[in-house]
Amino acid sequence: MKKKKGIAANLADKTAIQKHREWRGGRDTAYDYLQWCRLWGILIKWAASHPVQNVKAVWRYRWMFSYLTVPSFFDRLCEGQRGAGLRGARNNLNYLASDVTKTLTTIFSADMHLHPGSKKAEELNKKIICVDELLPNLLGKGFPDCKMILFQEYPMYLPSLINQHSPVHYIEQSEIYGLPADVCPLPSFEAGLAIEDDFPKIGCCMLTSNMPCDGSIMTTMLQERRIGLPSQVLNVPLRWKEEEVQDYAIEEIKSAIAFLEEHTGQKFDWDALKEGCETWNRQNECKFEKWDMNRTDIPPHTGSSAWLYRIFEHQAVAGEPLALKNDLKVNKILHKQVAEGKCPKTIRHRAVLWNTPCNNYANFNNWLLNCWGIESVCEMIDIHGEDLIDTSSRESMLRGLADHYQTSTMRAHTKGGSEVMIDSLWEKYEEYNADMIIMFDQISCKGVGAINGLFEEGALKREIPMVRVRQDLMDPTSITRREMRNDVNVFMQSVMGEEPIDPSLVEFDDDQSW
Amino acid sequence: MKDLKHIHYYEQLLEQTANELILKEKEDGGVAVGYTCYYVPEVLLNCGNAFSVRLRAPNTGSLDISQYYMSSFICGYTRALFERAFEGGMNFVDFYASSDTCQQMVRVVENIRELELINNPRFGWGIIDAPLKISPHGNKLYTEQIRDHLLKPLAENYGVDVSDEAIRAAVREHNEISAIFEEISEMRKEDNPRITPREFHILCLVSYSCPNAQILPYLRETLEDLRTREADATNRWRARVVVVGSELDDYDFSEIMENARCYVAADRYCFGAFPGRQQIPLTDDEPALDQVCRYYLETNQCPRFMSQEKIMQRRETIRDLAREYNADGVVIEQAKFCDFWGYERTLNTQVMQEEYGLPTLGIDREYVVRGSGQLATRMQAFVESLEIKKIRKGGGEK
Numbered sequence: 001m002k003k004k005k006g007i008a009a010n011l012a013d014k015t016a017i018q019k020h021r022e023w024r025g026g027r028d029t030a031y032d033y034l035q036w037c038r039l040w041g042i043l044i045k046w047a048a049s050h051p052v053q054n055v056k057a058v059w060r061y062r063w064m065f066s067y068l069t070v071p072s073f074f075d076r077l078c079e080g081q082r083g084a085g086l087r088g089a090r091n092n093l094n095y096l097a098s099d100v101t102k103t104l105t106t107i108f109s110a111d112m113h114l115h116p117g118s119k120k121a122e123e124l125n126k127k128i129i130c131v132d133e134l135l136p137n138l139l140g141k142g143f144p145d146c147k148m149i150l151f152q153e154y155p156m157y158l159p160s161l162i163n164q165h166s167p168v169h170y171i172e173q174s175e176i177y178g179l180p181a182d183v184c185p186l187p188s189f190e191a192g193l194a195i196e197d198d199f200p201k202i203g204c205c206m207l208t209s210n211m212p213c214d215g216s217i218m219t220t221m222l223q224e225r226r227i228g229l230p231s232q233v234l235n236v237p238l239r240w241k242e243e244e245v246q247d248y249a250i251e252e253i254k255s256a257i258a259f260l261e262e263h264t265g266q267k268f269d270w271d272a273l274k275e276g277c278e279t280w281n282r283q284n285e286c287k288f289e290k291w292d293m294n295r296t297d298i299p300p301h302t303g304s305s306a307w308l309y310r311i312f313e314h315q316a317v318a319g320e321p322l323a324l325k326n327d328l329k330v331n332k333i334l335h336k337q338v339a340e341g342k343c344p345k346t347i348r349h350r351a352v353l354w355n356t357p358c359n360n361y362a363n364f365n366n367w368l369l370n371c372w373g374i375e376s377v378c379e380m381i382d383i384h385g386e387d388l389i390d391t392s393s394r395e396s397m398l399r400g401l402a403d404h405y406q407t408s409t410m411r412a413h414t415k416g417g418s419e420v421m422i423d424s425l426w427e428k429y430e431e432y433n434a435d436m437i438i439m440f441d442q443i444s445c446k447g448v449g450a451i452n453g454l455f456e457e458g459a460l461k462r463e464i465p466m467v468r469v470r471q472d473l474m475d476p477t478s479i480t481r482r483e484m485r486n487d488v489n490v491f492m493q494s495v496m497g498e499e500p501i502d503p504s505l506v507e508f509d510d511d512q513s514w
Numbered sequence: 515m516k517d518l519k520h521i522h523y524y525e526q527l528l529e530q531t532a533n534e535l536i537l538k539e540k541e542d543g544g545v546a547v548g549y550t551c552y553y554v555p556e557v558l559l560n561c562g563n564a565f566s567v568r569l570r571a572p573n574t575g576s577l578d579i580s581q582y583y584m585s586s587f588i589c590g591y592t593r594a595l596f597e598r599a600f601e602g603g604m605n606f607v608d609f610y611a612s613s614d615t616c617q618q619m620v621r622v623v624e625n626i627r628e629l630e631l632i633n634n635p636r637f638g639w640g641i642i643d644a645p646l647k648i649s650p651h652g653n654k655l656y657t658e659q660i661r662d663h664l665l666k667p668l669a670e671n672y673g674v675d676v677s678d679e680a681i682r683a684a685v686r687e688h689n690e691i692s693a694i695f696e697e698i699s700e701m702r703k704e705d706n707p708r709i710t711p712r713e714f715h716i717l718c719l720v721s722y723s724c725p726n727a728q729i730l731p732y733l734r735e736t737l738e739d740l741r742t743r744e745a746d747a748t749n750r751w752r753a754r755v756v757v758v759g760s761e762l763d764d765y766d767f768s769e770i771m772e773n774a775r776c777y778v779a780a781d782r783y784c785f786g787a788f789p790g791r792q793q794i795p796l797t798d799d800e801p802a803l804d805q806v807c808r809y810y811l812e813t814n815q816c817p818r819f820m821s822q823e824k825i826m827q828r829r830e831t832i833r834d835l836a837r838e839y840n841a842d843g844v845v846i847e848q849a850k851f852c853d854f855w856g857y858e859r860t861l862n863t864q865v866m867q868e869e870y871g872l873p874t875l876g877i878d879r880e881y882v883v884r885g886s887g888q889l890a891t892r893m894q895a896f897v898e899s900l901e902i903k904k905i906r907k908g909g910g911e912k
Binding site for chain 1: 582583584585587588589592614616617618621622624625628629641643645646647649651652654655658659662817818820821822825848850851853854856857858859860861863864876878
């Protein structure tokens with residue numbers, strides 16, 4: 001029997017676990033291996049720092065199991081990558097691992113579920129501010145003695161990316177409780193965590209928000225009830241393009257600051273905020289450079305490791321000097337490749353990926369490139385927070401923060417009127433010199449689903465090849481990875497009349513994969 | 515009971531999105547302002563020669579076209595509105611007053627705008643952003659948004675008088691209609707009420723979807739008729755409930771309740787009487803616009819309001835209505851695919867039962883409920899459970 005060739009030949013049937021490390025040529029394989037070892041170093045350091053606490057956390061929280069599979073997750077996100085792309089991805093991901101492990105240590109050290117009655121944990125909680133995961137925590141820089149934690153990020157968002165099966169149990173719990181099955185899996189997962197009492201019991205207060213959609217508004221109500229922390233809503237306006245709503249946005253932030261001062265007993269430090277905003281501006285400038293590079297013929301850093309890092313940086317580590325250090329390092333690597341004019345990948349198509357990507361198939365971009373040569377030069381989820389914050393005065397910083405919230409992850413396009421999302425797509429298509437669009441049809445996203453036809457007609461009118469890829473954000477039981485691939489396969493074969501670059505990737509079974 | 519005066523005429527009016535009273539008012543120079551949500555203050559759309567029409571899509575059949583444009587996971591009401599506009603059934607609308615408060619609802623007007631579905635040279639639209647909690651700066655935003663995006667275009671493009679005096683006149687007219695409904699609502703408190711749930715639902719619907727000036731004379735006569743109307747000798751109602759929930763403009767829902775001999779004592783749903791058919795108090799020491807906007811924001815019962823005091827207000831409103839109208843239980847209904855009411859229905863079905871001691875049924879339903887056997891069965895079962903509870907308490911009738 002002829003030996004199967006291609007990337008899929010290295011994947012175990014159904015679980016898609018790599019049989020051995022991917023061969024990427026001598027230098028790239030060595031770099032990848034060293035970074036993989038660095039990741040293990042980060043994880044071992046974390047596990048060894050509080051061994052009893054961490055083991056208790058794994059036993060207490062079902063979602064913690066997903067974090068044990070992180071090395072495999074990172075391998076998936078780097079699948080097929082070479083050169084600067086690989087280096088950028090590994091550095092970004094390892095920085096992410098390093099920051100997440102630190103935050104997990106803070107969370108578990110304060111968690112009253114793990115340390116019932118502990119005075120030490122109680123003291124720690126007085127300095128922990130919980131915020132809705134879609135509220136960027138840059139505001140927390142103004143409370144330098146406190147730690148602002150994105151409440152749902154660690155039990156929900158990251159696990160949903162790392163292990164596609166992690167949301168299923170919690171979504172089922174929500175549905176057993178009575179929530180309709182048609183709501184978006186993200187708020188449904190959060191509701192399931194609250195129902196199961198699987199959120200860590202931390203913090204002295206909570207800042208909630210209406211970000212990014214109607215489902216998120218409603219799941220907050222359910223979570224607040226279960227969590228029981230003093231809370232306040234930070235109401236971020238929806239028609240964010242309008243100047244008239246900005247005063248309201250600023251007043252809401254002022255009100256949130258007053259609430260946090262009251263519950264933490266700390267005075268808001270405007271100088272610390274200014275420092276944080278300036279660091280964030282430099283981080284953001286690094287991102288602008290990456291976007292510029294991706295507009296060239298040699299897009300050096302694309303895909304999940306880029307957008308996932310962007311989301312994480314915008315939401316969780318905005319204003320962090322270590323994140324900036326990583327950005328500068330990665331940009332240096334990327335610039336070098338662009339300057340050399342080398343493109344280590346086979347790129348047949350330059351695609352704009354629109355709407356939210358699928359969490360349960362975070363390495364979909366890798367598959368697109370490896371199988372069909374479709375390079376994700378621009379992704380909607382990656383494009384947000386495009387303005388710098390003016391730090392010249394308190395008022396200007398508040399205005400900048402208000403904008404930072406209003407143009408946050410997901411909502412920068414899904415809110416502000418349909419024209420924001422639709423017109424921006426055609427603009428980015430031109431800007432990035434793209435030749436096709438991958439449109440994620442997230443079936444439970446009602447705000448975007450309700451303008452499906454406008455996208456279809458717009459693409460038809462402009463004669464842009466647009467493939468619609470069905471997905472359900474983080475529920476693999478609705479639409480599997482295989483079905484997502486099939487949507488692309490059918491389009492590429494029947495509409496574009498093309499043959500795959502790697503035929504082994506056209507059809508394979510990874511339903512049991514993490 | 516004998517038929518209620520004008521009830522058949524009302525039914526006839528409700529058969530069309532653009533009914534004869536709307537067309538007549540337009541012939542008389544009225545500006546038809548379509549809207550869909552309590553966030554858009556109805557009373558302000560009735561200033562000067564403008565008149566409000568809460569949009570419906572009666573006799574909705576296939577939703578194939580809207581499914582293509584809006585996907586199949588969108589609430590039936592919004593898809594039906596889109597479909598009706600696509601068919602040309604909304605060409606009478608001169609101005610579409612919308613709010614970016616429900617992402618599905620706002621997409622209707624955006625689709626209409628982008629696809630140019632309204633064949634009316636005067637057609638225009640306005641979309642407001644509205645807060646989801648009560649605060650002084652929230653009131654300010656809400657008032658400014660209404661002034662800039664709704665009243666200003668009405669004044670500038672249609673010549674509608676939106677002055678303080680015009681707003682006060684609109685409030686007076688609104689209060690007259692509301693006074694009629696308040697009196698009729700009192701009749702629902704009777705042990706053997708002289709008005710049926712279906713009739714009340716129809717009255718509410720015509721009052722929302724017909725021009726005030728045109729429908730008011732009929733409503734006055736209906737009230738007169740009700741004042742002297744006598745209920746049937748035998749009380750046929752087995753249970754009394756408060757119905758709470760999302761947009762409900764199909765009065766067949768109330769008919770299903772009637773068939774299960776379940777009396778809807780109070781209606782706390784969109785297109786119902788609570789809120790919407792209460793008199794608005796105005797004082798002379800503050801601009802009418804500010805007072806009206808604050809009133810609508812504070813009385814709004816949309817689950818979109820996520821601050822704790824509004825969440826509690828919603829639950830307490832249900833409890834208070836149940837007490838005031840002697841209800842035995844609560845029915846929380848949700849239009850399928852409505853995210854807001856999907857969560858609210860789930861949570862409050864349990865909260866009202868466990869924390870307020872009110873037997874509560876949660877249901878989801880299609881936009882058109884006519885012929886829903888499943889709904890009828892669930893209502894019958896709920897009524898039986900309420901009866902059993904009454905018997906166990908020893909206060910029920912055999």
